[in-house]
Amino acid sequence: MTKSKSPFRDVFLTTIVIGVVMHLVHEASHMLGAMTFGVGGSMGTNTVNYDADMSETARLWASIAGPGSMILIAIAARAMQWRWTAIILYVVFIQRSMAGIVTWLAGPNDEARIGQMLGLGEWPVFALTIGLSGLLFAAQYGQERLGWRFLLAGFLGMSVALPLVVFADPILPRINF
Structure with a gap:
C-alpha cells in the first residue's frame, strides 16, 4: 500500500470503490456462468435472475462462478502483490463472511447452495471460502503491519x-443477458 498524507481516507474511499466493483464482478461471474450453459436472464447490482430453468450442472457452475471468481482474484492479488492487495483481500473476506451471515439469517446463499448441491450441507464450502480468504488477508495484514x-x-x-x-439493486436498471 502506498503512503500518503491521509492513508485512513485513502483506505476508506478505496474500500468503497473496490467493494462495489468486486461485488459487481461477483454478480457478473454468476451471469457469465449461466451464459456458458445458454441460459439468459438479468443482472442487478446484487442479484442475477435466470430466464429459464437450469440443469443442476448449470445451476452448480453458475453458483460456483460468483464466490469462485472472488477467491481466484484474492489468490492472484496475494501472489502478484498489486497496489491495493490488502484492500482486495479484506473486501473478499468481508464479502464471503457477509454471505455466510445472510445464509444464517435469511436462507441459503452461494456457498450454501453449492454445498447442498454437492451433498455437503450448507457450511463446509463457507468454511473453505471464508477460511481461505481470511488466511490470505491475515498474511497480508501481518506482512504490511497494517494496524487497527x-x-x-x-x-x-x-x-x-x-x-x-x-x-x-431494485432501483438501477438491470443488465439483460
Missing part, C-alpha cells in the same frame, strides 16, 4: 459499499 486504523477504515468503507449494492 486500516481495519476501521476498511470496516467503514464496506459499511458504505455493501448497502450501496444491496439498495441499488
